[in-house]
Amino acid sequence: MIKLNSIDVTFNNSKISVEALKDLNLEIGIEFLSVLGPSGCGKSTLLRLLAGLQAPTIGEIEINSQDSFSYGIVFQDYSLLPWLNVRENIELGLQIRKAPEQERRKVSSHLLKQLDLDEASNLLPHQLSGGMRQRVAVGRAFAQSPTLLLMDEPFGALDAFARMELQLSLSRLYEDNPHTVVFVTHDVEEAVFLGDRVCVMTERPGRVRRILDVNFARPREKALKRSRGFLDIRYEIEDMLTPP
Amino acid sequence: MSATGRVERFFLPPPADTLKEGYNLLKTSEFWRDFGYSMFRIITGFLLASFIAIPSGILMGRSRKFAALLEPSISFIRFVPMPAVIPLMILWFGSGEWGKVVIICLAVYFQLVLMVADTVAYVPQAYYDIAHSVGATRWQQLTHFTIPAALPEIWDSLRINFGLAWSTLVFAEILGAMSGLGYLIVRSQRYLLTERVFVAVIVIGLLGIVTDKFFTLCYFRWFTWSEQVKKAERENDQA
Numbered sequence: 001m002i003k004l005n006s007i008d009v010t011f012n013n014s015k016i017s018v019e020a021l022k023d024l025n026l027e028i029g030i031e032f033l034s035v036l037g038p039s040g041c042g043k044s045t046l047l048r049l050l051a052g053l054q055a056p057t058i059g060e061i062e063i064n065s066q067d068s069f070s071y072g073i074v075f076q077d078y079s080l081l082p083w084l085n086v087r088e089n090i091e092l093g094l095q096i097r098k099a100p101e102q103e104r105r106k107v108s109s110h111l112l113k114q115l116d117l118d119e120a121s122n123l124l125p126h127q128l129s130g131g132m133r134q135r136v137a138v139g140r141a142f143a144q145s146p147t148l149l150l151m152d153e154p155f156g157a158l159d160a161f162a163r164m165e166l167q168l169s170l171s172r173l174y175e176d177n178p179h180t181v182v183f184v185t186h187d188v189e190e191a192v193f194l195g196d197r198v199c200v201m202t203e204r205p206g207r208v209r210r211i212l213d214v215n216f217a218r219p220r221e222k223a224l225k226r227s228r229g230f231l232d233i234r235y236e237i238e239d240m241l242t243p244p
Numbered sequence: 245m246s247a248t249g250r251v252e253r254f255f256l257p258p259p260a261d262t263l264k265e266g267y268n269l270l271k272t273s274e275f276w277r278d279f280g281y282s283m284f285r286i287i288t289g290f291l292l293a294s295f296i297a298i299p300s301g302i303l304m305g306r307s308r309k310f311a312a313l314l315e316p317s318i319s320f321i322r323f324v325p326m327p328a329v330i331p332l333m334i335l336w337f338g339s340g341e342w343g344k345v346v347i348i349c350l351a352v353y354f355q356l357v358l359m360v361a362d363t364v365a366y367v368p369q370a371y372y373d374i375a376h377s378v379g380a381t382r383w384q385q386l387t388h389f390t391i392p393a394a395l396p397e398i399w400d401s402l403r404i405n406f407g408l409a410w411s412t413l414v415f416a417e418i419l420g421a422m423s424g425l426g427y428l429i430v431r432s433q434r435y436l437l438t439e440r441v442f443v444a445v446i447v448i449g450l451l452g453i454v455t456d457k458f459f460t461l462c463y464f465r466w467f468t469w470s471e472q473v474k475k476a477e478r479e480n481d482q483a
Contacts, residue, residue: 053376073377078370082469083392093378096388126472144378 002028002148002180007059008205009045020045022205024059032174032181036237041205043184047073047150050182065147074154079137080125086136086154087112087121093144111139114176115169128189131162135169142173149181156186167193168205168222175218188237193225198233200240204218212237257439264379265439266446274432279447282413283422289348290409294402296349301398304362306390315361318354326351327415332478339420344413351412359401360394368374368395396463396470403459410452 007024010017020042037043047053049061051071062068072093073079080089087108088095094104112118116136125133134154141149155163167190174181174194185191191198195214202209214233216224224230257265269275304311330347335342367390375389417426425444432440464471 012469022449051377055332068267070379071377075373077372078368079374080370081374081389081392082473092374092388096378096380124469124472126469126476141377 001062001064003062003064004049005060005062007049007056007061009042009049009054010057010220019205021049021056022207024207026199026208028180028182030178030180031196032178032183032194034191034198035182035184035201036186036191036241037196037201037206037209038203038241039186039203041201042204043201044152046206047152047182047184050148051150063147067147069148070144070146071148071150072144072146074134074137074141075151076153077157079154080133080140082125085122085124086117086128088126089136090139090143092140093146097144107122107143108139111143111173114173115139129162131158131166134158134162134166138166138170138173142177142179145177145179147180149179151181151183153185154183155190164188164222170194171218171220175220188234189225190239192230192234192237193220198237200237249450255438257442260380262439262442265437266443269440269443275428278424278428281421282363282417282425285344285417286324286348286409286413289345289413290352290406292345293349293352293356293405293409297353298360298398301357301360302364302386302390302394304361305367305394306386311361311365315358322354322358326412327419330416330419333416333417334420339422343422344416344424348409348412349414352409355408356401356405360398360406363394363397363401364390396467399463399467403463406455406459407452410448410455414448 004024004026007021008019009021011021024046035043035046049056051073081092084092090108090111091104094107099107108121112121115138117132117135117139120128120132125136128136137154141151155166158166169192183191183194192214193234198212198214200209200212201207212233216230300314305315312444321384326347332345333347335348371393372385375385380388413424414426414429415478417424418430425448428444429441432438432444
């Protein structure tokens, strides 16, 4: 369980000070939380905060977990090390933790299979398509099995087809092995399709505007996107972000 | 021009004579002795310089304190042309083998260390974000992220500085040595064996090309990813 208690983040430089987040309250359990909001609303600041790369100006973050805290992160791009092949990239976190070779192999083989990357395991990132690269990045984050998984618009640069594929892959991984996932996106459909809850943020300074429960059954299939219940939630959020 | 006999042959020997002389020279043991001495000096001096410059350059690139401490003096020395201090070096280190090795080492070190530091300082933040997320220690950050990311550029700096090592070597051998390809030039000039001067210059040039090719070939063998990354960045810039 992660609790953010009335968090303020203010960036000061000599001339101006910018409030990125103001009075942000949020509780995150073991769930897939999608975060939506207008650009510049502090979504990335929220992720940096959760990763420990940014300290709150005011407020506190409580983390309750049995194991020691660790996080995995996937960015929109530059998530891979270009000198490591696909398998080595996936095993990176385990390698750093000095996990035994056998364990590393087991985890990476399993993920390679689930992500449909079996045949690419010896290729270097520059030999892959954008979609495959992000799949490797997702695999790397899951391989660490972190307490918290952060995703910063990971599919934002992909074409519609690759995006759909990745949404399904990510869904499968999550359903097999639920983690706490915080997934930042611009795409309302994506947020609803993937999330257990969708957190809609206000414009800057960012604050939680509303949290919607999305209780569709898992595993989720492509057809869900056309169902009545799905479209209702999707349109409700869209209207919230851009009033009709 | 010289083949027509209009120019004195000790100014510009005819190409055919040069070739013949080159062939004869290659058969003498004295040429191979000079060649061996030069190779020994350049390789030892260059390796020594690399072994010191790479770690200290990485340290400078990663630590602002260290860089602030060393950079002013290194920058100063870097701008002093090596030939200007070679006489001093000979005075200090003698005209023996180690004198030459030290000269090459110093000439290469001060260039190389700043190039390495610069490369390391420009390793993209994105890699360190990944390092942080997988929980890398400071040491692992260095071994798993900084060094592999900087290695292609470091290798390229080695290639460039090997050229510098060549010119320093020849200069040092001309100024004070009793052996080596530079000395071969001085000796030949003294006896007006101009063909030999040409042969020595050509041999030095060829060796330069060969070593440069060696570095380039290794680069493309080991660091294909780096070329691809650079290409992608260029395309991004254009887009």
